[in-house]
Amino acid sequence: MHVTINGQPRDFPQLAPGAHLGDLVAALGLKGDRIAVEYNGAIVPRSEWSGTALADGDKLEIVHFVGGGCEESFLIDSVAGCIEPPAQN
Numbered sequence: 001m002h003v004t005i006n007g008q009p010r011d012f013p014q015l016a017p018g019a020h021l022g023d024l025v026a027a028l029g030l031k032g033d034r035i036a037v038e039y040n041g042a043i044v045p046r047s048e049w050s051g052t053a054l055a056d057g058d059k060l061e062i063v064h065f066v067g068g069g070c071e072e073s074f075l076i077d078s079v080a081g082c083i084e085p086p087a088q089n
Helices: 021-027 046-051
Strands: 002-005 008-011 035-039 042-044 059-064 075-077 081-083
Touching: 021 035, 021 046, 042 046
Parallel strands: 002 059
Antiparallel strands: 002 008, 035 042, 035 059, 075 081
8 A cells, every 4th residue: 555644655565455544543553542634635533544445645644642731820822832921010
């Protein structure tokens, strides 16, 4: 099976024709609860991975979720990340 993942061509000889998205996630050794998968331009919910068949030439984007956060005294900005709140006078 030949697919493109995050812009990189990859070959998975262990995946037979008709393999599903869940099979690919397992072949990559990824934890399904910590990733999101875009399949040929559409986000696929985890509940649909076992029913989403792969084919040669498919394009996938896989994003890993990363834990962490800000201290309580900090604010979260969607662009800058953790920032200190403005000083109160």
